[in-house]
Amino acid sequence: MSIDPNLQRRGFLKCMTWAGTAMVWTVAGGVPRSRLIGSAEAAGTDFTFVQISDSHLGFDKPANPNVTATLQEALDDVTKLPMQPAFMVHTGDITHLSKPAQFDTAAQLCGGTKLTMHTVPGEHDILEEDGKSYLNRFGKGTKGDGWYSFDAGGVHFIGLVNVVNLQGTGLGNLGHDQLEWLEDDVAHLTASTPIVVFAHVPLWIVYQDWGWGTADGAQALSYLKKFGSVTVLNGHIHQTLQKVEGNVSFHTARSTAFPQPAPGSAKSPGPMLVPAGELKRYLGIASVKLVSSKAPLAIVDTPLAS
Amino acid sequence: MIETLGPGGLARRLLLRRALGTGIVVAIARTALAADAQIVIDNFTFSPTPLIVKAGTTVTWVNHDDIPHSVVCPDLKVKSHPMDTDETFAYKFEQAGTYDYMCGLHPHMHGQVVVT
Numbered sequence: 001m002s003i004d005p006n007l008q009r010r011g012f013l014k015c016m017t018w019a020g021t022a023m024v025w026t027v028a029g030g031v032p033r034s035r036l037i038g039s040a041e042a043a044g045t046d047f048t049f050v051q052i053s054d055s056h057l058g059f060d061k062p063a064n065p066n067v068t069a070t071l072q073e074a075l076d077d078v079t080k081l082p083m084q085p086a087f088m089v090h091t092g093d094i095t096h097l098s099k100p101a102q103f104d105t106a107a108q109l110c111g112g113t114k115l116t117m118h119t120v121p122g123e124h125d126i127l128e129e130d131g132k133s134y135l136n137r138f139g140k141g142t143k144g145d146g147w148y149s150f151d152a153g154g155v156h157f158i159g160l161v162n163v164v165n166l167q168g169t170g171l172g173n174l175g176h177d178q179l180e181w182l183e184d185d186v187a188h189l190t191a192s193t194p195i196v197v198f199a200h201v202p203l204w205i206v207y208q209d210w211g212w213g214t215a216d217g218a219q220a221l222s223y224l225k226k227f228g229s230v231t232v233l234n235g236h237i238h239q240t241l242q243k244v245e246g247n248v249s250f251h252t253a254r255s256t257a258f259p260q261p262a263p264g265s266a267k268s269p270g271p272m273l274v275p276a277g278e279l280k281r282y283l284g285i286a287s288v289k290l291v292s293s294k295a296p297l298a299i300v301d302t303p304l305a306s
Numbered sequence: 307m308i309e310t311l312g313p314g315g316l317a318r319r320l321l322l323r324r325a326l327g328t329g330i331v332v333a334i335a336r337t338a339l340a341a342d343a344q345i346v347i348d349n350f351t352f353s354p355t356p357l358i359v360k361a362g363t364t365v366t367w368v369n370h371d372d373i374p375h376s377v378v379c380p381d382l383k384v385k386s387h388p389m390d391t392d393e394t395f396a397y398k399f400e401q402a403g404t405y406d407y408m409c410g411l412h413p414h415m416h417g418q419v420v421v422t
Contacts, residue, residue: 061372061391097374097388123411127374127388168406170414210350211414268350269412271372 023051023253047153050078050088053235054255057105058096063258063271071109071256078113086152088115091235092122092200103137121146122200123163147178149185160199162214172201172214183223191226198233202252207263212237347375352417361421366396379407
């Protein structure tokens with residue numbers, strides 16, 4: 001990690017937090033910047049898009065018995081934005097158990113925003129029919145297990161799938177076919193093209209003991225070395241975490257459903273219970289600002305929620 | 307009931323006879339009938355592991371977490387359905403051997419069943 005060496009682990013962990021709202025991304029001068037919805041006005045005519053993650057529709061346990069309502073709340077915030085985002089990205093675990101009704105609810109709620117949605121599956125989205133229940137609904141026109149790329153706002157977007165054929169390493173996995181496709185997909189692009197990669201499980205190793213990372217993520221990133229601006233957006237860990245390494249900035253998004261503990265701070269990465277009635281307060285108070293002192297391209301991420 | 311007891315059945319039978327009329331009978335009988343074994347999932351951990359059983363034993367996994375888990379054993383080509391909270395999955399181990407398995411959703415969760 002190229003974070004400030006003076007930043008001790010404890011301080012670093014403090015920077016990780018979570019909340020149940022959407023993230024707005026603004027691309028200015030090829031540098032995507034993020035903020036939580038409601039924290040600031042959209043800047044001029046910049047290209048913006050929204051990221052939501054881990055809605056886990058169908059989850060009904062004490063950590064959040066009404067995940068439908070909290071997703072709806074996040075989406076309501078999206079529709080209230082002063083400037084309409086170009087589209088919405090969902091970084092996976094749309095559903096909790098891949099049930100048709102859960103996918104239907106997701107499509108219905110997200111459709112209410114009238115925004116195009118670009119998704120990648122989480123491990124909870126491919127539990128039925130070998131992933132076909134996801135692909136048939138959200139993966140039309142994609143390749144393999146659901147990977148694809150597209151261009152928008154001068155940015156090349158790449159959606160990767162790292163939750164299929166998980167191996168004994170305990171980590172996320174992209175696999176040979178997808179890596180070959182990725183290498184080919186970016187080969188024709190100029191180095192000045194801003195790249196945004198999104199996938200469910202963090203592409204870098206956040207915490208190996210809990211499987212929070214992608215075994216062959218480094219190989220994927222090696223194909224992106226020539227680019228001046230690479231932004232990696234992930235979900236899965238239900239908390240915000242950021243890292244800048246060279247020209248690559250990594251971000252994980254909050255869940256709209258329930259929080260998970262900071263790496264290693266609990267016995268397991270299971271849903272984190274917060275006191276009754278305080279879920280939304282907990283969800284809203286996150287504040288993260290982590291800037292590498294050495295990286296030439298510092299991403300300023302200030303997800304402030306009051 | 308008693309006929310279903312395996313090795314050691316005689317001793318248990320004696321014990322049962324002595325314990326007749328007490329609550330102990332029920333407890334012992336249940337244990338004996340469940341010659342089959344259980345693996346509990348709690349806090350993203352399979353327990354006990356390794357589980358040592360005799361060939362022919364049916365092993366039942368039960369998930370006590372708030373998050374679904376599954377059982378994937380490549381050697382046996384076994385892949386369970388996702389078990390939500392308190393749901394179970396059972397598999398009968400016919401052949402002796404050492405079988406490693408993991409959770410299909412959280413592959414950092416590993417377990418082992420040794421069949422003798």
